[in-house]
Amino acid sequence: xxxxxxxxxxxxxxxxxxSEYGEYHNLSELLHLLxxxxxxxxxxxxxxxxxxxxxxxxxAIFVVGLxxxxxxxWVNWQTRGSRSLVNLYVLHMxxxxxxxxxxxxxxxxxxxxxxxxxWGSFLCRFTHYFYFANMYxxxxxxxxxxxxxxxxxxxxxxxxxRHQHRVRRVVCACVWVLAAAIPFxxxxxxxxxxxxxxxxxFMAPFETYDEWALAVSLAxxxxxxxxxxxxxxxxxxxxxxxxxxxxxxxxxxCLLIYTYIAAFLLSWLPFHVLLTxxxxxxxxxxxxxxxxxxxxxxxxxxxxxxLLHCVLNPILYNFLxxxxxxxxxxxxxxxxxxxxxxxxxxxxxxxxxQHSVIIAKDGAPHGALKMRAMxxxxxx
Numbered sequence: 566x567x568x569x570x571x572x573x574x575x576x577x578x579x580x581x582x583x584s585e586y587g588e589y590h591n592l593s594e595l596l597h598l599l600x601x602x603x604x605x606x607x608x609x610x611x612x613x614x615x616x617x618x619x620x621x622x623x624x625a626i627f628v629v630g631l632x633x634x635x636x637x638x639w640v641n642w643q644t645r646g647s648r649s650l651v652n653l654y655v656l657h658m659x660x661x662x663x664x665x666x667x668x669x670x671x672x673x674x675x676x677x678x679x680x681x682x683x684w685g686s687f688l689c690r691f692t693h694y695f696y697f698a699n700m701y702x703x704x705x706x707x708x709x710x711x712x713x714x715x716x717x718x719x720x721x722x723x724x725x726x727r728h729q730h731r732v733r734r735v736v737c738a739c740v741w742v743l744a745a746a747i748p749f750x751x752x753x754x755x756x757x758x759x760x761x762x763x764x765x766x767f768m769a770p771f772e773t774y775d776e777w778a779l780a781v782s783l784a785x786x787x788x789x790x791x792x793x794x795x796x797x798x799x800x801x802x803x804x805x806x807x808x809x810x811x812x813x814x815x816x817x818x819c820l821l822i823y824t825y826i827a828a829f830l831l832s833w834l835p836f837h838v839l840l841t842x843x844x845x846x847x848x849x850x851x852x853x854x855x856x857x858x859x860x861x862x863x864x865x866x867x868x869x870x871x872l873l874h875c876v877l878n879p880i881l882y883n884f885l886x887x888x889x890x891x892x893x894x895x896x897x898x899x900x901x902x903x904x905x906x907x908x909x910x911x912x913x914x915x916x917x918x919q920h921s922v923i924i925a926k927d928g929a930p931h932g933a934l935k936m937r938a939m940x941x942x943x944x945x
């Protein structure tokens with residue numbers, strides 16, 4: 566919340582809560598609780614250096630991710646008529662990642678202002694809501710893509726072949742509705758609090774704050790990681806096994822599928838472990854003072870690293886594909902002079918491989934497997 570972890574006002578100087586926050590009793594006592602005050606613990610780390618590091622990470626992720634996802638949306642929108650599951654899921658996933666990225670300028674400024682919030686009460690809630698809704702949408706769409714890839718490979722029912730495209734559109738719509746609904750509980754408790762400098766923090770009645778914080782933390786971990794990750798891991802492993810059985814030389818395809826699992830794990834596991842430890846500390850577990858300070862100090866950096874999925878998703882699901890690069894070149898050629906277009910078009914025509922480790926049976930006759938694998942001759 567922008568206050569150092571050892572912030573501990575003397576009892577005689579403790580300000581009382583403003584009347585509009587009367588139900589929280591002593592506001593400084595709540596902020597003291599929020600920031601893990603350990604007055605007897607000697608622990609010193611450079612907060613200014615951390616703020617600069619977090620700002621640089623935010624900026625790099627914002628610039629790279631924005632360019633990547635805009636290109637993904639543009640190219641897939643150009644080929645939206647294609648009846649391919651990858652175009653639909655990847656397009657929606659890139660839109661969700663763009664939504665996450667568009668909230669970063671606010672977080673960057675908040676970090677550099679030592680977590681002072683200058684944009685009013687409405688944006689305090691709306692910015693958090695916008696971020697969480699798009700974050701959940703991205704995770705859920707990635708989960709659905711993993712399941713659909715396996716079902717498309719194994720499914721042989723006439724119903725699936727007739728209605729698979731309609732099912733995917735319905736699934737995407739349901740994902741957006743679910744992702745839009747989930748953040749309401751947490752965002753409804755975001756408050757703009759004036760403690761000299763306004764800060765935007767999670768607030769709850771003081772007597773039950775521990776219970777509220779634990780419930781929100783566990784719900785975030787369950788919905789954002791504990792439920793999606795096993796589904797992503799299991800269905801990707803099953804898909805890799807099918808690929809290996811149907812195409813013995815598909816070892817590189819399987820390696821890339823396992824990379825999908827590793828990328829999700831790398832982006833989210835450290836954050837959820839850290840969030841759970843800090844939430845349980847002091848109520849259900851007792852962390853050593855210095856270790857708790859260490860975790861609290863690096864929380865912002867780990868939180869920032871969760872945004873790596875906005876950079877990794879376009880690379881793994883688009884830019885490693887020869888088909889996507891070919892489509893990108895074709896889309897660019899439309900906007901260059903015709904004398905140059907002929908040469909570039911000829912170069913681009915040599916790249917005709919199918920799109921992104923997507924395995925489908927769309928139109929495959931009598932169970933014959935139609936496999937679309939990224940980098941059939943190895944990652945480029």
